Amino acid sequence: MSARRLLPGLFALCIGAIAARAIALAGGPNHLLVAIALGFVLENAVGVPERLEPGIETHKLWLGAGIVLMGASLSLGTVLDVGGLVLLVVIGVAGVTLVVVETLARNVFGVADRLGSLLAAGASICGVSAVVAVAGSIDAREDQIAYAAATVLLFDAVTLVVYPIVGDLLDLSGIVFGVWAGVSMFSTGPVVAVGVAHSEVAGQWATMTKLARNALIGVVVLGYASYYARSGTGDRPSLRTLWSEFPKFVVGFLALAALASAGAFSAAQQASIENAYNWLFLLAFVGLGTEIRLAELRTTGTTPVVVVLVSLLVVSTLSLAVLTVLF
Template identity: 80%
Template sequence: MMSARRLLPGIAVLCLGALLARGIADLAGPNHLLVAIALGFVLGNVVGVPDRLAPGIATHKLWLGAGIVLLGASLSLEAVLEVGGPVLAVVVGVTGLTLVLVEVLARNVFGLANRLSSLLAAGASICGVSAVVAVAGIVRAREGQIAYAAATVLLFDAITIVVYPIVGELLGLSGIVFGIWAGVSMFSTGPVVAVGFAHSDVAGQWATMTKLTRNALIGVVVLAYASYYARSGSSSASDGRSLGLLWAEFPKFVLGFLALAVLSSLGAFSPDQQASIENAYGWLFLLAFVGLGTEIRLATLRNTGSTPVVVVLVAFLVASALSLGVLTVLF
């Protein structure tokens, strides 16, 4: 267990970044979550992250998970269930389409290696780098392949954080449509939550819920790849190892999110308590997004191979446009 003394300097930097982001947003008008990401980006690429700060800044994933758990207290399951069927259908359909499209393009059109194709497909269709890591352990991918797939995902995360809020404003998308669209088409959880709340609280809640539903499909995808590569003789992962890796990579904050959503729907929280919880997860997200910004490294993005980017771009444009069209009709 890492000592608190090693974590405190980096956590203090996250706190300062969060306060600065809130102050800049209050004075100049831009969304405070996007400002937090921008500050982290400047720290990571212009100033540089000293070694003594790195452990504490790396806790940003913990704060994101904690914020998502608390977000569950703001949701009503009744409202979710009213549109749950169509949303689930869109999530499953877009996820399956993206995965198959990336696999087909990567293997049959661009001639990429099977393992790299699978990493790109998992990262683009499920939950970004987490899915890349989970599938990499199953298919025994090489370090270089993991790096290419992860860098490709991070490139799209960096681009969509900027582009999605602009598109949402230009098209005048409602909170529900924008939130579900971001949750079903963007790659990683952090950027999805950021752009959702940058649009509105309603969009942020729907973006988070949709993305968590999509993340839960990691179990199906990992087990499917384990079965496929085991039959082809290119993986030595046993069923026990597959299940162990699945649990290790499963985003466990989903369970806390669901628990608080159930309690909220049962009336467990008073209005004052819900207001306090909303304030708490707002600050937790600010801490998380300052740290997230430090992970968007220009050097890594420049080293991304062009072919993986083209493969994922084609699949992303198809899935994004199709899902937005369907959601506009449904809602």
């Protein structure tokens, strides 16, 4: 795609990012939450003009780049001290979420098998990305993909508001809040947004925890593909397919964290990197706000929402209780 097609949308992201920072400096809420709100208003009150769409769609690139740069602010020593424990929590919560959603969908609410699987993947791993990845391996219908994706996006919007409120009411520490958001919220963008909005420490732990959870996508895709292949209703994915679904920015994040721990960056360089990833997040979250479309959310069926809501309440409550004991 030519740079000329991208420039109008990129310019819009920049204007939104600058406006969000200005509003926050003037005494408004956190700049990242303001950025999401500005994108949401643009999409739902005005509508994104067609000429802006190519540039605005690059917001996922800026999010990935910001996450990679955030690795430079982490100390691997701190991560290693509690990293094994956090990894166990990530695997445990992801597994419980998947089982709870599948059980509710199939045995309580009578949701179609494939739709239930898409909801389980989206809720347990990485939101819409997991829905799309699993859908391709189990031959899900387009309407099932749409229902599952809309349900995930609905809860992304809700948790963006609810989690910061709960964090403030319970006066959660940065580590507890960050890990809690990372293991129980759905999509990467909202997790990073609420984490950074809480505190720098929460932002780092929310990002690291969510990346560990995202890395499980290959296991989940392979598991679902194998299950449906055995039943004669799906195809086994290739290694190339699994690698294509793996979030590559995890590698970059860990690489910069290793370099930072080895003393590769001076204090001034780390400050510059931090400023850079904050601006990249602003660009990304303006674009993220445009992904929350009220018209699409209204088409979400009631049953998928109830299934995911019950699961979220159970998993978020249990995981928060465990984390407050552990940390």
